[in-house]
Amino acid sequence: MSIHESEVHTISPELPAMFDGVKLAAVATVLYILVRCLNLKSPTAPPDLTYQDTALNRFLLKSCPQLTKEYIPPLLWGKSGHLQTALYGKLGRVSSPHPSGVRKFLPMQDGATATFDLFEPQGDHRTGDDITMVICPGIGNHSEKHYIRTFVDHAQKDGYRCSVLNHLGALPNIELTSPRMFTYGCTWEFAAMVGYIKRMYPQTQLMVVGFSLGGNIVCKFLGENRMNQERVLCCVSVCQGYSALRAQETFLQWDQFRRFYNFLMADNMKKIILSHRHSLFGGNPIKAKELDLGRLYTATSLMQIDDNIMRKFHGHSSLKEYYEKESCVNYIQNVNVPLLLVNSADDPLVHDSLLTIPRALAAKKPNVIFSLTLHGGHLGFFEGAVLFPQPLTWMDKVIVGYANAMCQWEKQKPPCQSSHLSPSSCAEEKA
Numbered sequence: 001m002s003i004h005e006s007e008v009h010t011i012s013p014e015l016p017a018m019f020d021g022v023k024l025a026a027v028a029t030v031l032y033i034l035v036r037c038l039n040l041k042s043p044t045a046p047p048d049l050t051y052q053d054t055a056l057n058r059f060l061l062k063s064c065p066q067l068t069k070e071y072i073p074p075l076l077w078g079k080s081g082h083l084q085t086a087l088y089g090k091l092g093r094v095s096s097p098h099p100s101g102v103r104k105f106l107p108m109q110d111g112a113t114a115t116f117d118l119f120e121p122q123g124d125h126r127t128g129d130d131i132t133m134v135i136c137p138g139i140g141n142h143s144e145k146h147y148i149r150t151f152v153d154h155a156q157k158d159g160y161r162c163s164v165l166n167h168l169g170a171l172p173n174i175e176l177t178s179p180r181m182f183t184y185g186c187t188w189e190f191a192a193m194v195g196y197i198k199r200m201y202p203q204t205q206l207m208v209v210g211f212s213l214g215g216n217i218v219c220k221f222l223g224e225n226r227m228n229q230e231r232v233l234c235c236v237s238v239c240q241g242y243s244a245l246r247a248q249e250t251f252l253q254w255d256q257f258r259r260f261y262n263f264l265m266a267d268n269m270k271k272i273i274l275s276h277r278h279s280l281f282g283g284n285p286i287k288a289k290e291l292d293l294g295r296l297y298t299a300t301s302l303m304q305i306d307d308n309i310m311r312k313f314h315g316h317s318s319l320k321e322y323y324e325k326e327s328c329v330n331y332i333q334n335v336n337v338p339l340l341l342v343n344s345a346d347d348p349l350v351h352d353s354l355l356t357i358p359r360a361l362a363a364k365k366p367n368v369i370f371s372l373t374l375h376g377g378h379l380g381f382f383e384g385a386v387l388f389p390q391p392l393t394w395m396d397k398v399i400v401g402y403a404n405a406m407c408q409w410e411k412q413k414p415p416c417q418s419s420h421l422s423p424s425s426c427a428e429e430k431a
Contacts, residue, residue, distance in 0.1 A: 043374070052365075056338065060338070065401070072383060074384035092147045094388075131207060131403070132160065135209045136217050147379060154396045170272065183311075194228070216241070273296060344380075371398075
């Protein structure tokens with residue numbers, strides 16, 4: 001036997017073992033990446049709460065266990081903020097119900113037509129009172145979105161009437177009646193809806209709820225004028241960013257793929273704007289040039305769309321002025337009704353630096369509770385054992401649970417101690 005044949009004979013049996021080692025290393029690498037990407041080693045924990053130690057806050061935390069108990073997302077994927085956000089964005093919710101409502105149309109002074117859907121409660125409220133939830137959805141959303149339908153159905157079953165704003169221009173089958181659509185912080189349509197509810201149901205009390213961009217709008221609405229807080233029991237804001245001016249820099253960063261999400265949201269905004277091009281621009285080349293319609297087609301970020309189109313609907317001279325005037329951070333300190341602010345630490349759209357705003361507010365004002373979950377993504381908050389999520393999310397449960405606790409507090413306290421009465425009212429009552 002030659003030396004060459006001897007080497008082949010001794011080496012060849014070792015090759016399969018070497019290939020098995022490569023396969024094992026590849027599998028280990030894939031598993032490591034999955035564990036890292038799915039964040040499987042992250043623990044589950046109760047929300048991190050910031051609040052002042054008051055009688056009301058102690059009662060709310062005791063009566064709303066979702067705020068103090070461990071939030072447990074689906075084991076295999078629920079600890080990834082990206083997958084929570086993607087599932088919300090693609091499906092909204094699983095097994096979404098179809099609540100039956102009535103669509104209302106309200107003419108505005110500038111010729112626009114606000115629309116909202118009204119859903120009556122499916123039974124009496126546990127306190128026997130008439131309570132209406134006035135709800136503002138996220139960017140470009142409306143009452144037909146799955147996450148809104150799921151929440152409305154859950155609230156109806158607990159005895160709440162629900163009124164859901166359809167953002168101006170968001171419904172694909174409703175034409176605009178003026179050259180204006182919804183913006184980041186315009187409260188006109190929400191104010192019109194709230195005014196209608198107050199007129200049509202003079203005995204009802206209001207629970208204000210806002211999701212994402214809607215959270216910015218409802219907090220700004222309440223803080224703009226103290227009159228807006230009349231008959232409001234409380235407000236809940238979920239997954240908002242508080243300051244568009246501070247958020248714009250973070251949306252250009254690739255951290256947490258935020259720049260990619262920015263591109264997707266900008267693409268969706270372009271589709272909404274272009275679907276109403278006739279109403280917004282009316283075939284007028286001067287108007288189209290004024291709104292920089294040509295730049296809309298090439299925009300790859302929300303900031304470009306806001307600068308070239310959105311800010312001009314309200315005559316703002318610059319993007320900085322637009323973001324300053326339309327962000328709730330400049331109004332939220334004026335909100336005196338009980339306020340629950342909910343965010344998720346793994347929300348890929350809301351940078352950590354923005355969460356200093358609600359944390360500082362809750363530390364300063366006794367009416368504010370800030371709840372920060374470890375997981376949940378952006379408007380995800382799915383719950384489940386291993387793989388399949390439950391139809392109701394932690395978010396749905398915590399809003400209704402907080403609302404129920406507020407109603408119970410109002411029912412059992414003397415009128416002078418009700419959260420929606422001012423100190424001057426109490427003084428008048430004692431006199």
